[in-house]
Amino acid sequence: MNRATNSREVSLRERAKRVIPAGMYGHQSVARLPEGYPQFFERSEGCRLWDSDGNELIDYMCAYGPNLLGYHHPAVEAAAAAQQGKGDAMTGPSDVMVDYAERLVDTIGHADWAVFTKNGSDSTSACIQVARAHTGKHKILIAEGSYHGASFWSTPRPSGVPDDDRRHLVRFQYNNIESLEQAVAEVADDFSGILVTPYRHDAMVDNAAVDVAFAHRCRELADRHDAVLIVDDVRAGFRMARDCSWAGIGVEPDLSAWGKVLANGYPISAHLGNERVRPAAESMFITGSYWFAAVPMAAGLAVLNVMDEVDVVAHVEGLGTQLRDGLAEQANRHGFDLHQTGPVQMPQILFADDPERKTGDAWCLECLKRGIYLHPWHNMFLSLAHTEADIAQTLDVTDAAFASIRR
Amino acid sequence: MNRATNSREVSLRERAKRVIPAGMYGHQSVARLPEGYPQFFERSEGCRLWDSDGNELIDYMCAYGPNLLGYHHPAVEAAAAAQQGKGDAMTGPSDVMVDYAERLVDTIGHADWAVFTKNGSDSTSACIQVARAHTGKHKILIAEGSYHGASFWSTPRPSGVPDDDRRHLVRFQYNNIESLEQAVAEVADDFSGILVTPYRHDAMVDNAAVDVAFAHRCRELADRHDAVLIVDDVRAGFRMARDCSWAGIGVEPDLSAWGKVLANGYPISAHLGNERVRPAAESMFITGSYWFAAVPMAAGLAVLNVMDEVDVVAHVEGLGTQLRDGLAEQANRHGFDLHQTGPVQMPQILFADDPERKTGDAWCLECLKRGIYLHPWHNMFLSLAHTEADIAQTLDVTDAAFASIRR
Numbered sequence: 001m002n003r004a005t006n007s008r009e010v011s012l013r014e015r016a017k018r019v020i021p022a023g024m025y026g027h028q029s030v031a032r033l034p035e036g037y038p039q040f041f042e043r044s045e046g047c048r049l050w051d052s053d054g055n056e057l058i059d060y061m062c063a064y065g066p067n068l069l070g071y072h073h074p075a076v077e078a079a080a081a082a083q084q085g086k087g088d089a090m091t092g093p094s095d096v097m098v099d100y101a102e103r104l105v106d107t108i109g110h111a112d113w114a115v116f117t118k119n120g121s122d123s124t125s126a127c128i129q130v131a132r133a134h135t136g137k138h139k140i141l142i143a144e145g146s147y148h149g150a151s152f153w154s155t156p157r158p159s160g161v162p163d164d165d166r167r168h169l170v171r172f173q174y175n176n177i178e179s180l181e182q183a184v185a186e187v188a189d190d191f192s193g194i195l196v197t198p199y200r201h202d203a204m205v206d207n208a209a210v211d212v213a214f215a216h217r218c219r220e221l222a223d224r225h226d227a228v229l230i231v232d233d234v235r236a237g238f239r240m241a242r243d244c245s246w247a248g249i250g251v252e253p254d255l256s257a258w259g260k261v262l263a264n265g266y267p268i269s270a271h272l273g274n275e276r277v278r279p280a281a282e283s284m285f286i287t288g289s290y291w292f293a294a295v296p297m298a299a300g301l302a303v304l305n306v307m308d309e310v311d312v313v314a315h316v317e318g319l320g321t322q323l324r325d326g327l328a329e330q331a332n333r334h335g336f337d338l339h340q341t342g343p344v345q346m347p348q349i350l351f352a353d354d355p356e357r358k359t360g361d362a363w364c365l366e367c368l369k370r371g372i373y374l375h376p377w378h379n380m381f382l383s384l385a386h387t388e389a390d391i392a393q394t395l396d397v398t399d400a401a402f403a404s405i406r407r
Numbered sequence: 408m409n410r411a412t413n414s415r416e417v418s419l420r421e422r423a424k425r426v427i428p429a430g431m432y433g434h435q436s437v438a439r440l441p442e443g444y445p446q447f448f449e450r451s452e453g454c455r456l457w458d459s460d461g462n463e464l465i466d467y468m469c470a471y472g473p474n475l476l477g478y479h480h481p482a483v484e485a486a487a488a489a490q491q492g493k494g495d496a497m498t499g500p501s502d503v504m505v506d507y508a509e510r511l512v513d514t515i516g517h518a519d520w521a522v523f524t525k526n527g528s529d530s531t532s533a534c535i536q537v538a539r540a541h542t543g544k545h546k547i548l549i550a551e552g553s554y555h556g557a558s559f560w561s562t563p564r565p566s567g568v569p570d571d572d573r574r575h576l577v578r579f580q581y582n583n584i585e586s587l588e589q590a591v592a593e594v595a596d597d598f599s600g601i602l603v604t605p606y607r608h609d610a611m612v613d614n615a616a617v618d619v620a621f622a623h624r625c626r627e628l629a630d631r632h633d634a635v636l637i638v639d640d641v642r643a644g645f646r647m648a649r650d651c652s653w654a655g656i657g658v659e660p661d662l663s664a665w666g667k668v669l670a671n672g673y674p675i676s677a678h679l680g681n682e683r684v685r686p687a688a689e690s691m692f693i694t695g696s697y698w699f700a701a702v703p704m705a706a707g708l709a710v711l712n713v714m715d716e717v718d719v720v721a722h723v724e725g726l727g728t729q730l731r732d733g734l735a736e737q738a739n740r741h742g743f744d745l746h747q748t749g750p751v752q753m754p755q756i757l758f759a760d761d762p763e764r765k766t767g768d769a770w771c772l773e774c775l776k777r778g779i780y781l782h783p784w785h786n787m788f789l790s791l792a793h794t795e796a797d798i799a800q801t802l803d804v805t806d807a808a809f810a811s812i813r814r
Binding site for chain 1: 415419422423425426427428429431432433434435437445446447448449450451456459466468469470471472473474478479484488491492493494495496497498499500501502504505508509512519520521522525526527528529532535536537538539540541545557558559560562563564566567568569571572574575641666667672673674676680685687688689690691692693694695696697698699700780
């Protein structure tokens with residue numbers, strides 16, 4: 001591979017600057033990645049990407065989550081193509097919508113019903129709307145630093161958003177029971193709900209598993225004040241459990257928000273709720289042009305079928321452990337203090353004492369040059385398509401990258 | 408066709424009631440259509456649908472807009488399948504994103520840049536966000552009764568939405584210059600923008616072409632107060648012009664919102680803007696999991712290619728005229744006062760003195776029983792796949808339906 005021959009990338013960026021604001025926007029802009037990261041991709045297969053100049057990369061971002069089973073997983077592609085041949089966006093939904101809602105409700109322990117949307121932001125927005133419709137109250141408690149989408153109320157960079165649209169959010173510190181109780185006290189009788197990620201997966205900082213006592217306290221406080229508990233599983237869904245990500249710790253939310261992973265890249269998100277909040281969900285008018293389209297639902301059913309046959313969570317956990325252990329040994333050997341946090345299957349990798357991420361950027365760039373796409377400040381994702389051989393190839397590269405930046 | 412054999416529909420509705428709030432939600436719920444309309448569809452082709460019991464229907468809703476060229480248009484399907492084989496949702500966009508942004512900017516006269524999103528609501532929301540970021544002001548003027556999506560600020564049934572989220576909207580009467588000027592005076596120095604549909608296409612009432620003087624006054628008032636003019640072309644786009652729908656009357660907005668029609672059903676929306684508001688667009692963080700996916704962009708390019716080869720607007724206008732003239736003659740002959748409003752290619756059909764739509768519902772149901780899917784209160788849509796023979800077949804049915812309800 002010769003990353004110097006990036007003539008298509010250079011040309012595409014120049015053209016993009018003219019017709020796309022700042023050349024790119026949103027979470028897939030490479031503006032905050034080291035110079036040298038490709039903005040444009042030509043092709044994907046399994047766990048691999050090819051950039052627009054044909055450079056092959058092992059991808060540890062999985063499209064920022066959606067790629068759970070591998071790009072072009074044959075069972076998902078076959079189901080999607082078969083449904084596409086029948087119909088996708090039509091004047092009403094297909095029967096596959098009912099099949100898919102039933103299967104999701106069967107799969108997700110806390111859920112009695114499902115509503116399908118398109119963006120992760122649609123599902124988190126709908127969840128707080130259900131909470132407010134159910135309680136008749138306004139205040140939603142969210143953790144400082146947690147990302148819940150890029151709608152008016154949630155975008156981390158609210159240029160062009162009136163303060164009024166964000167007035168009813170109150171912050172607590174993730175995993176900090178005292179700060180949660182303070183927030184509950186602060187909102188008093190206007191406490192509508194708690195919206196919380198299943199673990200702390202904030203960008204640019206060390207991630208953290210949820211403290212089990214904290215999660216239970218979320219449930220208790222919601223119950224005590226007739227508020228609603230919402231788990232935002234848009235990012236972590238189906239990589240930690242074949243259920244809501246808090247199922248393993250015995251905390252059932254009233255609502256969960258889903259996206260990304262549901263249909264292995266086909267566009268669909270969903271929010272799932274229990275009987276308690278069903279009337280609230282029925283009171284709202286939310287909709288979208290493509291929310292009833294059948295192809296992503298057929299693809300979502302295929303994902304659940306694959307997950308019935310293969311233990312996807314165990315697979316990504318096993319590979320994540322192989323990667324984490326290997327990196328820990330290498331970092332130690334090369335004399336780096338590497339912070340590996342979050343679940344092993346969604347690794348966040350930062351260097352200690354690296355506030356401007358100079359070391360992290362350099363290391364990631366050395367890996368990129370050698371065909372491994374890591375992210376220097378966002379949690380990464382493993383897929384069913386990654387193999388032990390891919391991890392071993394990755395570890396060969398990371399070792400060389402550590403050596404290179406040590407020099 | 409025997410619509411009595413609707414056993415699958417009955418069974419699907421029962422199952423849906425258990426796992427989907429109210430059995431269905433949003434604009435594709437048949438809750439407000441006459442009993443007998445199918446909720447679920449099995450298949451689509453050209454301008455035809457088959458419901459879940461296999462009944463064939465000529466579809467005048469076109470998936471509520473997206474189906475511009477016909478379901479499964481071969482050029483669009485081929486482009487989408489080819490791109491799907493390469494990659495769709497990846498860790499970054501494909502080069503097709505640049506091609507598509509360039510082509511849209513070339514096609515839409517007022518536009519210098521494009522941002523792709525997923526829902527029509529995403530594009531209208533982004534437009535008012537750009538307006539607010541550009542002006543530093545809050546108030547958005549919208550017409551009473553206009554639909555601009557189902558986000559917190561825009562949903563027509565705001566259950567679960569704090570009043571604060573809708574505080575900065577100010578209403579005027581569509582086509583009423585005096586009420587527009589009053590609204591401008593009311594918001595004074597907090598006037599951020601005007602968001603307006605290209606014609607009045609409100610549900611349940613007669614539709615109306617835009618008054619040209621009114622459209623020019625929108626532009627003048629925005630200019631005078633350093634506010635932003637936004638045309639919401641999500642519903643009407645590419646059926647009135649191969650450009651922004653106001654291009655023909657010489658009024659250029661700063662921003663236009665698009666969706667539905669862009670990729671013939673593949674899920675994509677967009678907002679397009681001029682140089683004046685580009686810095687504002689660059690200041691915002693908006694994003695979505697699937698906004699960078701390549702397949703809908705490849706499909707969108709194919710739509711533009713088809714529109715270069717075939718005069719789609721002339722086609723749907725011609726058929727719309729054939730339908731409108733035929734219906735007018737029949738209504739007159741059968742003694743009904745039929746209100747046919749809106750552009751002929753997006754017909755709104757209501758009966759005079761029918762406030763509960765009893766006549767309209769009965770007529771539409773008679774048409775449905777005979778294989779024609781009309782909508783009793785929402786504007787309809789024609790496509791390139793409809794033919795003169797389809798319209799003639801439709802007119803045979805509508806004639807029989809008039810006769811039936813006259814009895």
